Amino acid sequence: MLIVGEMKLAEVIHHDYNLVPVVNRFNIPLGFGDGTIKQICAERNVNLEFLLSILNTFHDPQYFPKDHLKSFPASIIVNYLHKAHTYYLDEKIPQIKQMIKQLFELSEGNKKTLNLISNFFNNYCKEFESHVDREEAEVYPYVLALEEALKNSSKEKHINEELLKYSIGTYEEDHEDVEEKLFDMKSLIIKYLPLESADNKLFEEVSYSLLRELFVLEKDLNEHSRIEDLILVPKVEGMEKQYKSKL
Amino acid sequence: MESVVSIYIVENNFLLRSGIEGLIQEIPGLILKEVFEGNEKNLYEKLIDKKPDIIIVDPNSLGDNFISIISKLQDEADIKIIGLTREDCPENICSRFKYQLPYEANKHILLENLRDACGSDALLKKNKQGSLSKRELVILKEVVKGLTNQEVADKLFLSIHTVMTHRKNITKKLGIKTVSGLMVYALMNNIIDINEVG
Numbered sequence: 001m002l003i004v005g006e007m008k009l010a011e012v013i014h015h016d017y018n019l020v021p022v023v024n025r026f027n028i029p030l031g032f033g034d035g036t037i038k039q040i041c042a043e044r045n046v047n048l049e050f051l052l053s054i055l056n057t058f059h060d061p062q063y064f065p066k067d068h069l070k071s072f073p074a075s076i077i078v079n080y081l082h083k084a085h086t087y088y089l090d091e092k093i094p095q096i097k098q099m100i101k102q103l104f105e106l107s108e109g110n111k112k113t114l115n116l117i118s119n120f121f122n123n124y125c126k127e128f129e130s131h132v133d134r135e136e137a138e139v140y141p142y143v144l145a146l147e148e149a150l151k152n153s154s155k156e157k158h159i160n161e162e163l164l165k166y167s168i169g170t171y172e173e174d175h176e177d178v179e180e181k182l183f184d185m186k187s188l189i190i191k192y193l194p195l196e197s198a199d200n201k202l203f204e205e206v207s208y209s210l211l212r213e214l215f216v217l218e219k220d221l222n223e224h225s226r227i228e229d230l231i232l233v234p235k236v237e238g239m240e241k242q243y244k245s246k247l
Numbered sequence: 248m249e250s251v252v253s254i255y256i257v258e259n260n261f262l263l264r265s266g267i268e269g270l271i272q273e274i275p276g277l278i279l280k281e282v283f284e285g286n287e288k289n290l291y292e293k294l295i296d297k298k299p300d301i302i303i304v305d306p307n308s309l310g311d312n313f314i315s316i317i318s319k320l321q322d323e324a325d326i327k328i329i330g331l332t333r334e335d336c337p338e339n340i341c342s343r344f345k346y347q348l349p350y351e352a353n354k355h356i357l358l359e360n361l362r363d364a365c366g367s368d369a370l371l372k373k374n375k376q377g378s379l380s381k382r383e384l385v386i387l388k389e390v391v392k393g394l395t396n397q398e399v400a401d402k403l404f405l406s407i408h409t410v411m412t413h414r415k416n417i418t419k420k421l422g423i424k425t426v427s428g429l430m431v432y433a434l435m436n437n438i439i440d441i442n443e444v445g
Contacts, residue, residue, distance in 0.1 A: 057290055057341060123427060127292045177425065184428030 002063075003055045005038035005048055012037070015058050018219065027050055030162065047072050054080065057230060060224045065231055074239065077232050078140045082157045085132045085222055086238050092217050093125055099210040106196075106203040113194040120188065124181045131178055143232070146239050152240040153246050179221070186214050214239045251276040252365050254290060256284045257290070259308040263331065267303055267348070272358055277365060285309040291316050295323065301364060303348070308339050317343050328362050333404040386413045388439055389406045391430040 003012055013019055020030070026046050033040075037055075041048040050072040056063040084108070100118050107114055149160050183210060189211050196203045254271055256279065258264045264282055269418045271279045280297065283290060285308030294302060302320065306313050320328055321343070330344030333353055341347070346364035348357050379387060396414065399408045423429050433439045 073275045111437050116434050120427060143328065181428065182422040184423045184425050187422040188431060192432065243371075 001059065003052060003059060004039070005041070005052060007034055007038050008034065009037050010034060012055070018216075019055055020071060021087060021220065022054060024230075025080060025190075033240060041096050041142075047076055050076050051082070053225065054227060055233060058225055061226075073176070074143050074232070074235055077227075077235065078143055081224070081228065081232065082136065082140065084220075085136065088217070088221070089129065089132065092213070093128075096210065096213050096217070099206055102206045103203065103210065106200065106206060107192055107194070108203075109196055113192065117185070119187050120181075120184055124178070124185060127181065129179055139168075141237070143236055143239075146236065146243060150239060150243055153243070167240060168201065168207075168233055171245075179225075181219050182214065182221070186218070189214070202218065251278065252300045253278055253280045253297070254301045254303060255279075255281050255294060255295075255297060256303045257285050257308055258303070258305045258307070258331070259284050259286070263305065267444055270348075270354075270361055273358060274362060274365070275386065277355050277361075285312070294320070301327045301329060303329045303331060304344075306336065307331075307333075313340065327366075329361070342350070366437050376387045379417060383413050383417050383420075384438060386410060387417055387429060388443075390414065390417075390426060391439060392443060393426075413436060 001015060009023070009028070013023070021127065023032075024030075026044075028044060028046070035043070035049065038048055040046070050100060053065045057065065100114070100121060103112055104111065104118070145160070146163055146213055149163055193207055251442055256267055258267065268279055269392065271277050280299070283293065287293065290312070296340060303311060304317070304320075309316055315326070320326060327346065328344060329346040329348060330347050332342070332344065332347045334349070342402065346360060348360055351362070373433055389402060394402065396407055396410045399405070400410045403410075417429070418424055421429070423432055423434055432445060434441060434444075
């Protein structure tokens, strides 16, 4: 399905409920009524084209944003990515940690395996956090400064040497190890979670929810890096070209 | 997951392509690597270059090149060819395919045929799960102690290539990709002791 502005947002969510957290990141919480995406964007002052390209990227792995859709400012993209980071770090990960804690409390058997899984996840979180920190501390400020410099460059002849030293290309490092760790976390739970007695139903339930959350997080993160690669990086590469041409 | 049986498709028609892709996704262990158009330049060389296990070919997409390309492909013993065949497909073309996906067949039959072509033996063998071999266990122990592939190779007098093959198989069998994940597995199953890990 190609999501377009004339569709009702509620129907789009019915079709693909994975989009709920995405919509949420645009400050459109549930209970948004019966409007089309276009109407809701206008009411809430959301950039329609940007929302559409994010929704489509999330919804369809084959989707590739067209050039005319990249007309929105880079600051909007950065703002979105930043919100997504907050969502992972402040909501999703604590939620998963809480579930692991619950498993500890519910488990009646040997805690060794749970300990190992829990440590593994904590290490993953540290690695993920430092990855996010780097983007927040280096990459995003650079993008925003570059955009600002482009805006002002018609007035000022001055070129910021600092901006020329960096390039978004260096940022295209691989997220691979972080992604693989999350995959391993799922494998460990699916295959090697310790057996509890059959009537420990709560343990079973929490471990199912835990696994489901890991799948959801993984999907969200995959789309997140696709948004970085397909929308942010090409956008900034264009800006870099434009800035250098002023030299 | 690692690919197990790699499939390439030669099909110009988007609708048909999507249909074949859907079938392939239904069988675990099969992976669709790439789709080619029938009129691409040097199609035969491109296909051979990929070392495919299976190629699914639509004779209509190949047009006049059909005979020349199919004859060459059939000389490659390691590659299986599946033909997408229409009811009105001429006998001299149909008979070229040992395995077929007929247009008019239902889903069940199509999946059966696809599985036949892959060879259930091959799928089972490649999918083999479960316990690690003795050799793999030895290598797993060294890897989780933090040794690099090269160090493991030196220590066990193996070539780095052999070590990498073992590591691939370990990952395939366990479904664990990272060293720290492997460490958790090894500790869980008492393959190593916590004191052995640096």
